[in-house]
Amino acid sequence: MSLKNIYTYGGRPAQRNLTVACLQANKAAGIKMTQVSAQTREEAEACERLGIDLITIADCDIDEIRAGAPNTFVTGSQTMVQYVSEDEALAAAIACAEKGADAIYTPRGLKTVERLSHEGLCVQGHLGLVPRLSTRVGGLRIIGKTADEALRLWEDFRRLEDAGAVAVEVECVAAEALTEIGKRTSIVTHSIGAGSGGDIIFSFMEDICGDVENPPRHAKAWADMLSIRKTLAAEREKGLAGFRDEVKAGTFPHEPHQVPMAPGEHEKFQEALDKWQPVHR
Structure with a gap:
């Protein structure tokens, strides 16, 4: 793996397997990438050792994850309810980036995305099914199965792009909808339950390793940790x-x-x- 020399948002020299520019170049070239969640240093070490391209984490775990995977592109995630105001979200994002996060995920609205992006942070949003907002779309379901709904999703992509996001988690979206949208947006797409059209295919560690009693339909297990x-x-x-x-x-x-x-x-x-x-x- 050829590592790229960078400075972190906190001003420290580091090396990474990928930069945002690499993600964008891979998107343009049609090179698929992998992303997995990690909660512990041991999980992060395994991801880096086995060549997982990106790791997504809870922002509060950045120290432990970065110690386990010093060279892997890491996205520090904020939940819907952690930070109420844009100022709180920004302060937390800066703290996470200072400790070595390469991007910040937020499921919050466009104003939050815009606020974080204006400070030079690489921001990842969330479109399609946002589970915590599922009541607004009638429950847990696939988004974009009709042309009209897929078009509304495309408009959401345009707004997110205008707000400054460089990436987006696309969850539970009809496969053809993401494929067509992906051709027309500069945003790097992270597909989870949205088919193979995403630039990055994302799955949770527990789903991959078979550590879930009732996995979602889009999940596939390559191991059986649950029985163990x-x-x-x-x-x-x-x-x-x-x-x-x-x-x-x-x-x-x-x-x-x-x-x-x-x-x-x-x-x-x-x-x-x-x-x-x-x-x-």
Whole structure:
């Protein structure tokens, strides 16, 4: 992997596998990229070691994730309810970028996108199905299955582009709609449940690794961590039950799980205790 020399938003020299310019060039060339979520340093290390192109994280996890993946393009995500005002969102975005985030994701409105973008931050928005706003579109469903709705989505793309976003998460959108829109927008598209037309194909770590009881329709698992986790949980309960039962029965701790006094010392100790008299009565 050829690394690019950069300075972070916080002014520190660093190296990255990709820059925003690389993302845009890959989009133009039709080169597909991968993005995975990570919550721990261990997960971040695995992503970087296995060549995942981009990692998306909770902004509060930036220190741990950046330590695990020092060279991977990282997007620090803000949730819908973390920061109420544009000033709070901006302050948090700057703090995350200062610690090494390469882009900031926000699901908030265009004013927030514009505010962050005007400070030179690389901003990723969210279009299509925004789960936390799903009541506005009639629930969890695919967006853009009709030409009229796909056209409205295209108009949302144009507004987001005008607000200064360089990327957008496109969730649960009809595949053909994203393919056609992607040809006509400069925004780098992150597809999750929106087909193969995205520039970046995004999936959550738990979906990829099979660690979800009821995965969404668009998810695919290449591993089975859930059954392993269940096995571990069963072994934990087995251990706890065994410990409880033997303590209650008086069979633990017992030889060889305890250390006796030296030979003859127990008897001497008993004699001393029998002869012991308090100094003050």
